[in-house]
Amino acid sequence: MSTHTERLREQKRQDTDRLMNWLSRFSVHFTLLCFGLFCLVPLLLIISASFTDEIALTRDGYRLIPSEFSTEAYDLIFRNPTVIVRAYAVTLLTTTVGTLIALTFMSMLAYVLSRPDFVLRKPLSFFVFFTMLFNGGVVPYYILMTQYLHVQDTFFALMLPYFVVAFYVLILRTYFAALPSELIDAARVDGAGELRIFVSIALPLAKPALATIGLFTALNYWNDWTTSLYFIRDPHLYPLQYLLYIIQSNSQAMQLQSAVGNITVGEVPTQTARMAMAVLATGPAALFFLFFQRYLIRGVTLGAFK
Numbered sequence: 001m002s003t004h005t006e007r008l009r010e011q012k013r014q015d016t017d018r019l020m021n022w023l024s025r026f027s028v029h030f031t032l033l034c035f036g037l038f039c040l041v042p043l044l045l046i047i048s049a050s051f052t053d054e055i056a057l058t059r060d061g062y063r064l065i066p067s068e069f070s071t072e073a074y075d076l077i078f079r080n081p082t083v084i085v086r087a088y089a090v091t092l093l094t095t096t097v098g099t100l101i102a103l104t105f106m107s108m109l110a111y112v113l114s115r116p117d118f119v120l121r122k123p124l125s126f127f128v129f130f131t132m133l134f135n136g137g138v139v140p141y142y143i144l145m146t147q148y149l150h151v152q153d154t155f156f157a158l159m160l161p162y163f164v165v166a167f168y169v170l171i172l173r174t175y176f177a178a179l180p181s182e183l184i185d186a187a188r189v190d191g192a193g194e195l196r197i198f199v200s201i202a203l204p205l206a207k208p209a210l211a212t213i214g215l216f217t218a219l220n221y222w223n224d225w226t227t228s229l230y231f232i233r234d235p236h237l238y239p240l241q242y243l244l245y246i247i248q249s250n251s252q253a254m255q256l257q258s259a260v261g262n263i264t265v266g267e268v269p270t271q272t273a274r275m276a277m278a279v280l281a282t283g284p285a286a287l288f289f290l291f292f293q294r295y296l297i298r299g300v301t302l303g304a305f306k
Contacts, residue, residue, distance in 0.1 A: 050275035073272035098159035110172030175209040
């Protein structure tokens with residue numbers, strides 16, 4: 001009898017534990033779900049505003065559901081899609097090529113700084129870290145790019161600023177320094193040089209770190225518009241974010257380079273066109289983030305320095 005009673009008590013305790021466990025997980029998931037939906041509200045407002053009539057948006061304000069549905073802003077933008085397509089092409093080319101080159105440079109520099117037998121390791125690390133604290137300012141930066149490097153109105157001007165980011169280099173250096181030294185020593189015993197060790201051992205083991213830094217760098221390239229503001233005067237080299245900046249700062253920018261055809265300024269839906277351009281500019285980046293968010297989560301721990 002006592003054994004049966006104890007079994008019932010044990011079963012009841014297990015059921016209670018399972019219920020509490022389920023309630024705790026449900027509460028956590030529900031809280032995160034509510035927080036995620038709350039973070040989506042601004043994006044939903046932008047999407048809704050882009051499909052709202054200009055007059056209705058001015059009269060009723062921003063709503064989650066358009067008060068008067070209209071595709072006038074998208075029709076206006078894509079009436080002559082040459083400018084938008086060209087801006088997308090410039091942004092995609094800059095992001096892809098720039099990210100690959102930046103990963104190459106930063107990984108090579110980080111690997112060198114991670115080797116304890118490198119003679120100039122400490123002074124070079126200090127030089128990299130020093131650039132995070134001090135810089136010459138905008139004027140010397142502009143003079144360097146235009147008067148010495150002569151990269152104004154070129155793709156190189158859009159890609160050069162993010163070739164080496166000191167913070168990302170230090171993150172990669174920390175990851176490379178944590179790799180097992182026994183593997184590197186064994187490779188050296190087998191006659192492998194530093195370049196072979198870097199390509200065949202260090203890079204494959206550092207794929208999570210490289211993917212994380214690559215994602216950060218790609219987002220930097222995609223969202224950058226200040227570089228175009230400083231160094232790009234050719235409309236054929238306008239990236240997508242800079243085109244969005246132009247539209248936001250000047251309602252007549254929709255008529256630049258025949259972007260809207262023969263339309264008077266008064267007919268341009270200023271507010272809804274800005275929202276539509278924001279959707280077109282951030283949409284691909286948001287989708288890109290969804291596919292690589294697991295690497296971004298890993299990146300939270302990569303920034304922990306020993």
